[in-house]
Amino acid sequence: MHDVIVVGARCAGASTAMLLARQGYKVLMIDQTEFPSDVRLSTHLLWHAGADLLHKWGLLDAVRDSNCPPLTDLSLDLGETVLHGHPPGTQVGAAFAPKRIVLDQILLNAAVAAGVEFRQKVSFEGTLKDGARVVGIRAKNADGSNWTALARVVVGADGRTSRVARAVQSPTCNETSKEQGTHNTYSYFSGVAVKGVEFFSRSERMAYAWQTNDGQVVVGILQPGREGKVSRDDVPTHFFEQLDAMAPDLAARVRAGQREEDWITGAIPSFCRKPVGPGWALVGDAGLTMDPITAAGITVALRDAESLTQALHEGLSGQRRMDEALAGFEARRDAVSLPLHQFAQQMAQLAPPTQEVMQLFGALAGNQVETDRYFGVFAQTVSPADFFDPAHLQKLLTA
Numbered sequence: 001m002h003d004v005i006v007v008g009a010r011c012a013g014a015s016t017a018m019l020l021a022r023q024g025y026k027v028l029m030i031d032q033t034e035f036p037s038d039v040r041l042s043t044h045l046l047w048h049a050g051a052d053l054l055h056k057w058g059l060l061d062a063v064r065d066s067n068c069p070p071l072t073d074l075s076l077d078l079g080e081t082v083l084h085g086h087p088p089g090t091q092v093g094a095a096f097a098p099k100r101i102v103l104d105q106i107l108l109n110a111a112v113a114a115g116v117e118f119r120q121k122v123s124f125e126g127t128l129k130d131g132a133r134v135v136g137i138r139a140k141n142a143d144g145s146n147w148t149a150l151a152r153v154v155v156g157a158d159g160r161t162s163r164v165a166r167a168v169q170s171p172t173c174n175e176t177s178k179e180q181g182t183h184n185t186y187s188y189f190s191g192v193a194v195k196g197v198e199f200f201s202r203s204e205r206m207a208y209a210w211q212t213n214d215g216q217v218v219v220g221i222l223q224p225g226r227e228g229k230v231s232r233d234d235v236p237t238h239f240f241e242q243l244d245a246m247a248p249d250l251a252a253r254v255r256a257g258q259r260e261e262d263w264i265t266g267a268i269p270s271f272c273r274k275p276v277g278p279g280w281a282l283v284g285d286a287g288l289t290m291d292p293i294t295a296a297g298i299t300v301a302l303r304d305a306e307s308l309t310q311a312l313h314e315g316l317s318g319q320r321r322m323d324e325a326l327a328g329f330e331a332r333r334d335a336v337s338l339p340l341h342q343f344a345q346q347m348a349q350l351a352p353p354t355q356e357v358m359q360l361f362g363a364l365a366g367n368q369v370e371t372d373r374y375f376g377v378f379a380q381t382v383s384p385a386d387f388f389d390p391a392h393l394q395k396l397l398t399a
């Protein structure tokens with residue numbers, strides 16, 4: 001009998017398992033993958049709020065030691081105006097972009113060091129139930145053999161196609177299709193000079209660049225999913241045509257460097273799922289899959305892992321009834337992470353800027369404190385609900 005079984009061992013699952021084990025709970029974590037393992041669809045950006053959490057958990061030095069530099073400067077090039085800033089309310093004062101093969105392994109090692117029992121190359125097959133309550137899992141080893149395990153709570157941290165979410169029939173909400181989101185095209189380059197996190201925003205387009213491990217820079221373009229994807233052979237030409245049109249200076253810097261990996265292209269649907277029920281919880285993409293335009297998923301996963309751990313501790317220690325404690329996690333997630341999801345969905349439309357948006361950026365251009373707070377919405381140190389509150393926007397525009 002385990003206190004908690006966690007399905008999925010990356011940023012959401014390994015963080016949750018590690019934090020629980022550090023509090024003395026008996027945790028089993030499984031993953032169908034063999035580690036170390038990379039994530040193909042990721043641009044790796046971990047925002048300031050996520051870096052602060054890694055620092056608090058004692059894991060940020062391992063990220064720094066992986067030859068992954070701090071990204072302190074943020075810029076948003078809007079064409080006629082370029083905003084520069086540093087988000088407020090952060091202890092570390094920087095974002096980082098460790099490749100997932102690095103970050104996920106740091107979290108996994110920390111989970112195992114804390115006492116988590118980890119079984120890899122094991123797939124979750126279904127839940128065990130006592131009436132409506134989940135009381136364990138059915139799992140399958142790589143050799144096809146099956147086994148079961150019992151737990152007081154089963155956590156699905158198994159990503160956006162979560163089988164745990166399907167098994168518990170968690171309802172989905174706030175859903176948009178791939179076509180309503182962004183289509184991403186990116187690769188990794190060496191020999192490209194970048195300053196921190198660089199964004200370029202144009203009508204119906206965005207471009208971005210930041211440094212990840214070992215001097216490699218991830219450079220990408222985003223366009224509306226409704227435009228469909230370009231054929232594989234046309235990707236390099238298309239990428240540089242778009243980058244030349246949006247950010248000729250960045251395009252020149254990229255041309256001066258060398259591409260180190262294949263092109264990666266992709267789009268995903270975004271949605272939210274009910275994250276708790278009797279004997280189960282969902283964390284990370286399993287509970288909330290956001291459009292990648294704001295590069296928020298990893299930071300959200302870390303924060304929600306800590307919030308879920310708090311709820312599980314309350315329930316497992318008997319401070320509150322487990323169902324009540326898990327409802328507390330749901331309320332916190334909906335208050336903090338749902339507005340970020342809605343902000344990303346809105347940005348992902350890549351609609352031409354309205355008059356109001358132009359006025360907002362005009363007002364920000366002369367106001368460094370508010371520009372920093374705007375960047376704080378991305379860094380997850382300023383709530384989008386606070387920043388975009390109509391009374392606050394009115395004050396900003398009037399000033």
Ligand SMILES: Cc1cc2nc3c(=O)[nH]c(=O)nc-3n(C[C@H](O)[C@H](O)[C@H](O)COP(=O)(O)OP(=O)(O)OC[C@H]3O[C@@H](n4cnc5c(N)ncnc54)[C@H](O)[C@@H]3O)c2cc1C
Nearest residue numbers: 008011012032043044045123124158159284285296297298
């Ligand atoms: C193109 C793109 C770019 C992105 N860029 C960024 C970015 O720059 N910054 C950012 O913060 N976010 C980014 N994201 C989002 C980010 O990748 C996700 O939010 C993050 O991976 C969620 O982590 P997770 O631990 O919840 O799930 P995942 O990383 O998906 O991990 C789930 C784990 O569960 C395991 N699993 C699945 N099913 C089973 C099963 N049945 N049995 C056992 N194990 C199972 C998998 O093997 C996997 O290891 C991007 C997403 C996309 C699509």
